[in-house]
Amino acid sequence: MWGHTQPHKLTPAGLEAQMQRNKQFAIDHGIPTDSGYSVAPHHSGVYPVHEPLYDAWKKVWNVRVTSSEEYPHLYPARLRRGFIHRNIMVLPRQTCGLFTHTIFINKYPGGRTVLDKSIHGGELFQSIVFNPISIFMTHLSNYGNDRLALYTFESVIKFIKCWTNLNLQTVPPLQLGEKYFHLYPEEKDPIWGDPCADRRHMEIWSKNKTCEQLPKFLVIGPQKTGTTALYTFLTMHPAIVANYPSPETFEEIQFFNGKNYYKGIDWYMQFFPIPKNSSGKYLFEKSATYFEGEVVPKRVKSLLPSAKLVAIIIPPGRRAYSWYHHMRAHNDPTALQYSFYQVITATDSSPRQLRDLRNKCLNPGMYAKHIERWLDYFPASQYIFYNYTEHLRYDKRKGFYCQVIEEDKTKCLGRGKGRVYPPMNESESKILKDFYQSYNVALEKLITRLDYPVPGWLEDDLQ
Numbered sequence: 001m002w003g004h005t006q007p008h009k010l011t012p013a014g015l016e017a018q019m020q021r022n023k024q025f026a027i028d029h030g031i032p033t034d035s036g037y038s039v040a041p042h043h044s045g046v047y048p049v050h051e052p053l054y055d056a057w058k059k060v061w062n063v064r065v066t067s068s069e070e071y072p073h074l075y076p077a078r079l080r081r082g083f084i085h086r087n088i089m090v091l092p093r094q095t096c097g098l099f100t101h102t103i104f105i106n107k108y109p110g111g112r113t114v115l116d117k118s119i120h121g122g123e124l125f126q127s128i129v130f131n132p133i134s135i136f137m138t139h140l141s142n143y144g145n146d147r148l149a150l151y152t153f154e155s156v157i158k159f160i161k162c163w164t165n166l167n168l169q170t171v172p173p174l175q176l177g178e179k180y181f182h183l184y185p186e187e188k189d190p191i192w193g194d195p196c197a198d199r200r201h202m203e204i205w206s207k208n209k210t211c212e213q214l215p216k217f218l219v220i221g222p223q224k225t226g227t228t229a230l231y232t233f234l235t236m237h238p239a240i241v242a243n244y245p246s247p248e249t250f251e252e253i254q255f256f257n258g259k260n261y262y263k264g265i266d267w268y269m270q271f272f273p274i275p276k277n278s279s280g281k282y283l284f285e286k287s288a289t290y291f292e293g294e295v296v297p298k299r300v301k302s303l304l305p306s307a308k309l310v311a312i313i314i315p316p317g318r319r320a321y322s323w324y325h326h327m328r329a330h331n332d333p334t335a336l337q338y339s340f341y342q343v344i345t346a347t348d349s350s351p352r353q354l355r356d357l358r359n360k361c362l363n364p365g366m367y368a369k370h371i372e373r374w375l376d377y378f379p380a381s382q383y384i385f386y387n388y389t390e391h392l393r394y395d396k397r398k399g400f401y402c403q404v405i406e407e408d409k410t411k412c413l414g415r416g417k418g419r420v421y422p423p424m425n426e427s428e429s430k431i432l433k434d435f436y437q438s439y440n441v442a443l444e445k446l447i448t449r450l451d452y453p454v455p456g457w458l459e460d461d462l463q
Helices: 010-026 052-062 112-119 123-127 140-142 148-163 171-184 201-202 227-234 259-263 265-269 296-303 314-327 332-338 340-344 351-366 369-377 426-449 456-462
Strands: 066-068 083-085 088-092 217-221 240-242 280-288 309-313 381-389 392-395 400-406 409-411
Touching: 052 088, 066 171, 088 171, 112 123, 112 148, 123 148, 148 409, 227 240, 227 280, 227 309, 227 392, 227 400, 259 265, 280 314, 296 456, 314 332, 314 340, 314 351, 332 351, 340 351, 340 426, 340 456, 351 426, 369 381, 369 426, 426 456
Parallel strands: 066 088, 217 280, 217 309, 240 280, 309 381
Antiparallel strands: 083 088, 392 400, 400 409
16 A cells, blocks of 8 residues: 555545555566555555545456455464455454564564463464464564574574474465365355454554444344334334345345345345434344245354344244245246145255255244254343234235234235235145144244243144
8 A cells, every 4th residue: 555554444435546656666666466465554454444445456457366354353373263255355464573663683572582382382373383384474673683583484494494394495475375275165155243343453443334234123023924014113113223225135135145246245244224314223034034044044144243133933834835825926936837735745856946945935944953963052031022923914805914913903014915815725834834843842942941932823723
């Protein structure tokens, strides 16, 4: 960076202009510009990710690999990991203990004894020994004065060669990145953390971002249980503000469970109003596909560790039947080709598209299985089971789920979303009741263990 300015302190245009000046300086002085590697001043913008930095890097420099010691910001340094964002490989950088202000060895915190201890079997030694790939970065001032960096690394290399059988090699940045993710392919997918949970991350996060722009609770589904009706009624409360609608998925952002997650938290946050521009105190979002997502609980926990979770549970057979007709209404070719009976009785030898539809119909209703996955990451105190039948009721006349205001009265919003379809026949109902029997038993035990009231429909299904 020209002037060594932190990226998050510049406008996107200013950031790009500085990079262009830096590149032109390199060209004018014969400095290579095609390494594909770059670092950011003071770690700013790499993680927590500042999207304009990645945009400018790709446009000006065609950067393909960088490094950071902030993801995750762990000690000891050997526990850090890498990730890939926008096709830029972010490698985990270790810490050697040298900083800009550490110029002379007698100024090193604790003196030479502490530095040599780190070299001779301590933290620096262990970082290299326990990491197949190690990346260190020091500062020019360390080279320009008493050669402290050269002393440190010459010493640790000699110590490793003397006391271990390790074969040390060095390769260019691009090859290093490719080698790293060949060794650790599971690290390619990032896990976005809460920037406000780390003081260091707050320091290198853009000042125009705030964690108050992140939701305080999520309606996680599952699909076809009345989540849209709940979403609509929640937005009527003056203290509750929903996310802005998505042009692709309407009221749902669907961030944590699909390709949108790779767009980063800047993309996610743009769906929520900045608190000072809103009178609401509680931001929330509803994405019904979150409920059964395998990786969703882990992702939500990392970014929104204090979020409350709202799940709606209705008779799973009814949910499956509603999902099937939802797919027919959206002209899904498989749902149009096969009857509901054929879908729920499909076997593992059935055509693949039929098996896929069967799984999408039946799997979300295995409530206990999915709730247990969420409980691995969130305590029961953050999880709310919403008893659908006590608060929302399907109004056949309106064709929509409505708010229950008295035992025999409902309040509807006047816009139609519900669909009228023929009732499920007895044989289909029997198949579904048998299929969900063990899952409903598990759900009753789980709800009882968590000291929640057992829904009436569940008691009826288990009789």
